[in-house]
Amino acid sequence: MDIRFSRLSVLFLVLLSWTSFTTTDAYDALDPNGNITIKWDIMSWTPDGYVAVVTIFNFQQYRHIQAPGWQLGWTWLKKEVIWSMVGAQATEQGDCSKFKGNIPHCCKKTPTVVDLLPGTPYNQQISNCCKGGVISSWAQDPSTAVSSFQISVGQSGTTNKTVRAPRNITLKSPGPGYTCGPAKNVMPSKFISGDKRRKTQALLTWNMTCTYSQFLARKTPTCCVSLSSFYNQTIVPCPTCSCGCQNSSQSGTCVDNPKISSVVPATSGKNNLEPLLQCTQHMCPIRVHWHVKTNYKEYWRVKVTITNFNYNMNYTQWNMVVQHPNFDNLTQLFSFNYKPLNPYAGINDTAMLWGIKFYNDFLSQAGPIGNVQSELLFRKNPSKFTFEKGWAFPRRIYFNGDNCVMPPPDSYPWLPNATPNLATSPLIILVITLFSFLILM
Structure with a gap:
């Protein structure tokens, strides 16, 4: 009797697990290569840090980011601060009381950044910014499947060997659903001049890849x-x-x-x-x-x-x-x-x-x-x-x-x-x- 009951219990558990199985894997059979790639290009060094251009590429064929737009967050590894931003802003300034005179844009160890709205003054804009965080899917319109901002970081390293990439990357669209991997050091990005006769490149480039799971989203x-x-x-x-x-x-x-x-x-x-x-x-x-x-x-x-x-x-x-x-x-x-x-x-x-x-x-x-x-x-x-x-x-x-x-x-x-x-x-x-x-x- 006990053996039979034990077998019945095992079979019941197998049946229950088989019928209630739900995958949390982010793989999408209709878009197997779809992801959002965040490229962090350090363009120049400053006395206490660097200036970088951060670009969000939506390589997903049919999944876009709609209003009220994306929110990008991370954790600084050192005691970095954000001196200024162009094309985006941190949602909170944080505690900057130790600074005298020139006050940073954000002093939080875990900043959250959002895109600026359409109609932002031109002197606060950068290419591919200021769309309210809306990013098209790649199949709909590749030209609008990109969002960028410029960030000036202080109290960080000032060389390729001393600077540290942000960690614990989070991307909301604007809700949850995306899981982002760690920053990876990749070949520096290259840029072509307006007359297409000269190429320049970033001093250092990090890539972060984010994938979407509907189960994680809701x-x-x-x-x-x-x-x-x-x-x-x-x-x-x-x-x-x-x-x-x-x-x-x-x-x-x-x-x-x-x-x-x-x-x-x-x-x-x-x-x-x-x-x-x-x-x-x-x-x-x-x-x-x-x-x-x-x-x-x-x-x-x-x-x-x-x-x-x-x-x-x-x-x-x-x-x-x-x-x-x-x-x-x-x-x-x-x-x-x-x-x-x-x-x-x-x-x-x-x-x-x-x-x-x-x-x-x-x-x-x-x-x-x-x-x-x-x-x-x-x-x-x-x-x-x-x-x-x-x-x-x-x-x-x-x-x-x-x-x-x-x-x-x-x-x-x-x-x-x-x-x-x-x-x-x-x-x-x-x-x-x-x-x-x-x-x-």
């Missing part, structure tokens, strides 16, 4: 997917509690439509990291609806609608990544920009979509105009195309780099004369196998 998803089609009246909603559940015992979890006008004006127009959601059964800030709209002889058409349910957030430079096997035959796209993402050579099943500048690249907060729409026209591939078994619906959807919750496949709209393929899931197979094993023991 414990719950931020978007979900609903589905519908012309050949079935069923509208498949986002799964219930996709991003959370309405908590009737706690006020302030969401806002019902009749109460919106009394709550929203106080926060309207201001991005707030704490969401104020419209009450829904899915409780997600963002819903993506995929509607199979029309079937032609050689083509088929899809309508995509992105709806914002967050009254505290306007999404600037939003983007969406969709995985579907027919993107290799995408013929036309209306009112969205498009770029294929080919993380693996020879497979074109992943597309990045984003808004057109000054038209719909700004997704307004929840309300009558809190949505954007597009239609996609696909050419049929006779060897692949079918409306059966949910083939016309996406495999995965990401919004602003976060994986959206999909409905279960057996709930997809089916053809009128078809029934869902009740294929046995791996979990059911495992459970049956375990119980069969227990019975035979």
Whole structure:
């Protein structure tokens, strides 16, 4: 009896661990080489330190940093201070009481730096600064996927051998999610003059690499997917509690439509990291609806609608990544920009979509105009195309780099004369196998 109970306990623990396993690894299958690289270039020495240009490169294909922007922090190894900055500022000055006369910009051992806002006077700017911390993704616009600032550091080393790199690098966007590695000494950066006839280089260069994990950023998803089609009246909603559940015992979890006008004006127009959601059964800030709209002889058409349910957030430079096997035959796209993402050579099943500048690249907060729409026209591939078994619906959807919750496949709209393929899931197979094993023991 004890042996059997022990075996049962072990099998139960195996089953529990198998079903509840969640990875915290930052690897992204759709962007395997994506990262943010911070380059710290020392350009000149000063009597008690150095002047450096710090550049943040966003090499992520579809994950950008939106308002209110990035926050970069670190820990000084010695007793360094920041004498001055151009193109950015420290959020706190710290205790500079021991200095007489010339007061440093920041004396904290663990400073936090933010970008300056647009409209900053030119004498306080540097190239690629002053965008409010907003950094585009690399696929959307490489020219704006960079942010820079200049920093004058004192009470540090004044040679390559005595200077020390900052440690414990932190990057917020503006919330958590990024993990940064230690600073590495690399080949000095080189710079080309305006007339392209001369090259100069940094005296010393450090690189720090930061990778993103959705699990570290937040414990719950931020978007979900609903589905519908012309050949079935069923509208498949986002799964219930996709991003959370309405908590009737706690006020302030969401806002019902009749109460919106009394709550929203106080926060309207201001991005707030704490969401104020419209009450829904899915409780997600963002819903993506995929509607199979029309079937032609050689083509088929899809309508995509992105709806914002967050009254505290306007999404600037939003983007969406969709995985579907027919993107290799995408013929036309209306009112969205498009770029294929080919993380693996020879497979074109992943597309990045984003808004057109000054038209719909700004997704307004929840309300009558809190949505954007597009239609996609696909050419049929006779060897692949079918409306059966949910083939016309996406495999995965990401919004602003976060994986959206999909409905279960057996709930997809089916053809009128078809029934869902009740294929046995791996979990059911495992459970049956375990119980069969227990019975035979």
